[in-house]
Amino acid sequence: MPQITRDTLMPLEAYAKARPEFRAKVMAHKKDRVLHLGGNITLIFEDELTIRYQVQEMLRAERIFEEEGINDELEAYNPLIPDGSNWKATMMIEYPDENERRAWLAKLIGVEDRVWMQVVGCDRVYAIADEDLERENAEKTSSVHFMRFELTPAMVKALRGGAGLAAGVDHPNYSVTVERVGDATRASLMADLA
Numbered sequence: 001m002p003q004i005t006r007d008t009l010m011p012l013e014a015y016a017k018a019r020p021e022f023r024a025k026v027m028a029h030k031k032d033r034v035l036h037l038g039g040n041i042t043l044i045f046e047d048e049l050t051i052r053y054q055v056q057e058m059l060r061a062e063r064i065f066e067e068e069g070i071n072d073e074l075e076a077y078n079p080l081i082p083d084g085s086n087w088k089a090t091m092m093i094e095y096p097d098e099n100e101r102r103a104w105l106a107k108l109i110g111v112e113d114r115v116w117m118q119v120v121g122c123d124r125v126y127a128i129a130d131e132d133l134e135r136e137n138a139e140k141t142s143s144v145h146f147m148r149f150e151l152t153p154a155m156v157k158a159l160r161g162g163a164g165l166a167a168g169v170d171h172p173n174y175s176v177t178v179e180r181v182g183d184a185t186r187a188s189l190m191a192d193l194a
Helices: 012-031 048-062 067-080 098-107 153-160 183-190
Strands: 034-037 041-046 086-093 115-119 124-126 144-150 165-171 174-178
Touching: 012 048, 034 165, 034 174, 041 048, 041 183, 048 067, 086 098, 115 144, 115 153, 124 144, 153 183
Parallel strands: none
Antiparallel strands: 034 041, 041 086, 086 144, 115 124, 115 165, 165 174
């Protein structure tokens, strides 16, 4: 699958001009890549376009234009692009009230390892979370995690054959099942598979 390279990025000045249109394109694309797991956990499935947007936004926000800084961003973000046999997602744990969020982050230690996807007729695939660095400690988990769902060739074949897709979380303090991932999201995720 494609990786973002320095020469495929827009320079800051060009990005400033293209940003409104590019941002609108990415936001429309992301609509089909969001999966709500209950009321407080959301998966945002990443791909080359969403990560390209992230990199361009980081370069813009930090005013990074030197090669070393650009390469640092690419090294940080390129691993979040699916490689053809998996889905990669950013998981957000969302509680609007700060005190409630703090309490739930303490209750949800380990939740990132209990998120799953399932091709109907196949075993569940549990997330491989936070491969870049640990995002929880003995007192709480983070409100943001990065995860990978690795699929077998049989799962990909079943999906191509029309099998449904389910998802969920089976943590003792947060349990939810989405019996059927919507068609638009399923189709968008299919594009990530080689």
